[in-house]
Amino acid sequence: MSDTGSRIGQRVRKRRVFYIPGYDPFHPRRYRELYRSEGAEQARISGYSIAVAGRSGEGKPHSWHVETEIEGLRTEADVDVLVWSDIVRDSMSNSIPATYWQLVRTAWTYIASGALRRLMWLRKGPVIAALYPIGMLLLQLALAILIGWGSSALVAWMVDSLLGLIGVHLPAIAHGARLAVGLALAVWILRWFKKKDGKFFAYYLMHDYAYSARWKGGNPPELEERMAAFGETITEAFADPEVDEVLVVGHSSGAHLAVSILADLIRDERLKEPRAKLGFLSLGQVVPMVSFLPKAYRLRNDLYFLCQRDELTWLDVTAPGDGCAFALCDPVLVTGLKPPAKKWPLIISAAFTQSLSPERWKELRWRFFRLHFQYLCAFDRPKDYDYFQITAGPMTLAERYAERVPSKSRIDVAASKYRALAP
Template sequence: MTRTDRQPAPISRPADAPRVTRRRVFYIPGYDPIHPRRYRELYRKEGADQAGISGYEVTLSARASRPGARYGWSVAGRIEGGEVAAEIDVLVWSDIVRASMSHTIAATYLQLVRTAWAYIGSGALFRLMRLRKGPIIAALYPVGFLILQAAIALGAGYMLARAVVAIAGVAVLPGALGALLGALTGAGAAYAILRWFKARDGRFYAYYLMHDYAYAARYGGANPPPLEARMAEFADEIAEALTQDVDEVLVVGHSSGAHLGVSILADLIRAGRVPPGGPALAFLSLGQVVPMVSFLPGAHRLRADLAFLSTARALTWVDVTAPGDGCAFALCDPVAVSGVAPPRRRWPLVLSAAFTQTLSPARWRTLRWKFFRLHFQYLCAFDRPGQYDYFRITAGPQTLAQRFEGRAPSASRIVAPVNKFTSIAP
């Protein structure tokens, strides 16, 4: 498999480029039904830990609420000899996520069948396997575990039904009545077991992950209309920030939020809404799972947006993943592997967070098998920090372009165009 290609270097910046004193940050979460306050508390805790390790200051404070304003917080950073005021907004789509989740067991199993067919029937699953095994295992896990739950429930129900029929025979009940009693008892037991598993999905994540993959697969990789409408709102807010007196507007997309960020920013730039001479525009994609969507036959919009954004001069795009994150397509160039890389592309700059190097051996041993926690490590503190530092990027005095100026892409990045579906128009 080809792992390197020739890619233009990132845009160079003058050595005397002004330092950032004010920044707007827009964080786009992945498929997450939970209130965004979790991200504020994560930033508060992990920012304090990283500041203590790295010797700088990050102070988080509540922001005065405004009618119609997004959920967010203010950050004051004293980093690298600079003082920075950052406003962080979470672009919330958790209500759309909650509405997409099936609330019945039967509906979830129907989603399982439809999603499996979407990936297997299109051949996308087999092509994704050629990239990284980790996210494919993560994708197959809910399918396998839900099938296992059904097998346990049906097996237990069947054995209980047979026992009831046998007891009914001893009690000299009519055969038909005994069979009915056994069937009802067995079905009730099977349903109770499935309910038991569903009630504990906070430990197993089978239903949650099934809903996640089903959401992308439902429209064959296209965005559902409610999500498209919300993305247009996000674009409006980012466009407004680009007219304000700030030095940088930074968009951060995590997990499936990364491919939303691609499309939002592509729309923004195509429409000419990035003012010349305005704030620097930057996009930081973290733990991306773009191929899970772009490899589906109906993902025409996303593929077109990837191709467009990869040549854009109006922004800087840095993509950070880590091989230790089994839920992301680590070091897979999302444009190249999707098969839509134009000849003179500029972005993204693909970098590794290198968890095995930036986390101490003791810390790595603690987190290694906590797959979902590792998927959020990009937003957390590193006890052996390297060049990637989420808090320096969001609250430090350099733009994203300045911070990674001249940095070569990871030598082990994957750029093989293995996607079968490369059309960018329906």
């Protein structure tokens, strides 16, 4: 689907884009390469040109430069990844016993608070995704115990038989051998599962959900400090007189970080009468996983504040085909907030089953983790959502979706038990 910029005149010649990843321990170059490859594919499909070049030579290893030509209109954008992967890696550096303790603590937080039951009222997909690491880790533990116990029984029988052949009866030796072998084998199996977590994602997802649950919806000090730094970086972009739009993209857990960062900037009047327009694009958001927790006062307050502001345009894009996101759930209203002058977000669907061909959808349908990143990728039957035209095309977010109506399938029922904005 081609851009409509040429029919109304070019509004953006230069854009700054700030991408806030979700709970992701990987190096940000992963996003640059994803943007490069998927952008080229989308340009080929949709009939425009895009060129992506790294900016590492400028001391910016986490950013890249984009140039597009869409219907004869040239636009350039500088994209920066706001990195918090080091914080993620630190939070994941747990031993196997510590991870199982996280499992107990996280499950208790969501069950005892009533959040889990209320989240299921909205979408079962992301709740199943949240329960998956618990079930998988318990299954791994059960297999380790079962195999360890079975093997140890065999070893004990063999030791006892060998001792019997020489006329020695020492049950303590057989018992000790059984215990040592069983324990060693169980530990080895658990370590093997952890080493192969790139296929199972059990430890990864467990750490993800435990990170928010540990603080019952609040942000740990190191994350608050990083978010403040992100805010300063975004503010600096408005000082460039050549920038026409500053676009903040929050993906997955990064969406609720972006909510708080932008709320702080506007609340502190750091964006007073800027020349550049401010856009906020939230993708595959999981806001309810945090906002439904008892101590998520900060996030609920920021949601309440941001959704009423004229200083920005906020577009929320999800898809029912993404089982890891709260698809089409209005993050403000499902949290039970009732702002008197609510404007945002505009809720739309990326409609995977329509914007991907049947062949492509069949290929991706059961690859749940990959689908959660589809918002950042090419669509072979694109509709009105094109990540690359949004981030590097000639129209602002506000202009592109000025006449777009919200999805008819959006969910706006108040479901959260905890709605207080302050302790």
